[in-house]
Amino acid sequence: MSSLTYDLTLAGLSVGSAAALxxxxxxxxxxxxxxxxxxHGAIAMVCAYVLRQCVVEWGWPLxxxxxxxLLLVAPGIGMALERFAFRPLAVLGSDPAQTLVASIGVFVLLVGGAALLWGQGARDDAPEPVSADPWGQLAVALLLAAGVGAVIHWTRFGRELRAVVDDRQLAVLGGIDADRVAAAGWAFGSFTAGLxxxxxxxxxxxxPYGMPLLVMEVVAVAVAARMRSLPLAVG
Structure with a gap:
C-alpha cells in the first residue's frame, strides 16, 4: 500500500506541476x-512538436x-499574437467577449495548422528535457512562480504591468508603453505554455488535439487563483 501511495503521489506531483505552470x-x-x-494549450502543443522536430527529425542536441x-519560438508566437491579433482589439477598446472569441480562434488555427504540418497521428518519441522524476518538474514550477512574483511585486516592470491591467488608457497617459508591457506579458505567457x-x-x-484539450482542463487552476495569485495557483 505504501508503494502504491508513493507512486500515486509522484504522479500527482507531475500533473500538478504542469497545472501550476x-x-x-x-x-x-x-x-x-x-x-x-x-x-494556451495549443501553444504548448506546437512547442512540443517543434522540440520533437528539432531533436528527433533534424538530429539537434536536446x-x-x-x-x-523555449527562448525563440514560444515567445515569438506570443509576441506575434499580441501584435497581429490582440493589439488591434485593445486599440479599438474591445470587450472581454471579443478577446475571448479571438483566443478561441487562435486555438483552432494552431490546432489545424499542426494537424496539417505534422499529421493527426499520435507521437510517442517526444524528447525528455527533464528527468522523469516529478520533483524536477515541481522545482521548475516553484522557481518560475517565485521569479515571476518577484518581478511583479519588486520591479518597475511589475508596477507598469499592474497599471496597464488596472487602466490601460490612464497608464498610457502616465507615460507607460502599454504595447511593450502587453508584448512582454504575451511572450512570457507563451514561454510558460511552451515549457x-x-x-x-x-x-x-x-x-494536435490531445495536449491542447489536456491543458485546457487545468484553466480552472488560474480561475481558482482569481487570475491574480501565483502562490494560490501553485498551491
Whole structure:
C-alpha cells in the first residue's frame, strides 16, 4: 500500500506541476493584457512538436532544440499574437467577449495548422528535457512562480504591468508603453505554455488535439487563483 501511495503521489506531483505552470502562464498573460488565453494549450502543443522536430527529425542536441523552442519560438508566437491579433482589439477598446472569441480562434488555427504540418497521428518519441522524476518538474514550477512574483511585486516592470491591467488608457497617459508591457506579458505567457508542452509531451499523447484539450482542463487552476495569485495557483 505504501508503494502504491508513493507512486500515486509522484504522479500527482507531475500533473500538478504542469497545472501550476499553466496557471502561472495564464495569470501573467491576463495580468498583462486582460485576456484569458484559451489558446494556451495549443501553444504548448506546437512547442512540443517543434522540440520533437528539432531533436528527433533534424538530429539537434536536446539543449539546442530546447533553447530554440523555449527562448525563440514560444515567445515569438506570443509576441506575434499580441501584435497581429490582440493589439488591434485593445486599440479599438474591445470587450472581454471579443478577446475571448479571438483566443478561441487562435486555438483552432494552431490546432489545424499542426494537424496539417505534422499529421493527426499520435507521437510517442517526444524528447525528455527533464528527468522523469516529478520533483524536477515541481522545482521548475516553484522557481518560475517565485521569479515571476518577484518581478511583479519588486520591479518597475511589475508596477507598469499592474497599471496597464488596472487602466490601460490612464497608464498610457502616465507615460507607460502599454504595447511593450502587453508584448512582454504575451511572450512570457507563451514561454510558460511552451515549457508546459515540452515537459508534458514525453508522458501524454502528443497529437494536435490531445495536449491542447489536456491543458485546457487545468484553466480552472488560474480561475481558482482569481487570475491574480501565483502562490494560490501553485498551491
Amino acid at each position: 499553466t496557471g502561472i502562464g495564464l495569470i501573467v498573460t491576463y495580468r498583462a493584457t486582460g485576456v484569458l488565453n484559451f489558446a 539543449w539546442a532544440g530546447a533553447t530554440v523552442t 508546459t508542452g515540452v515537459l508534458l509531451a514525453p508522458y501524454v499523447r502528443l497529437d
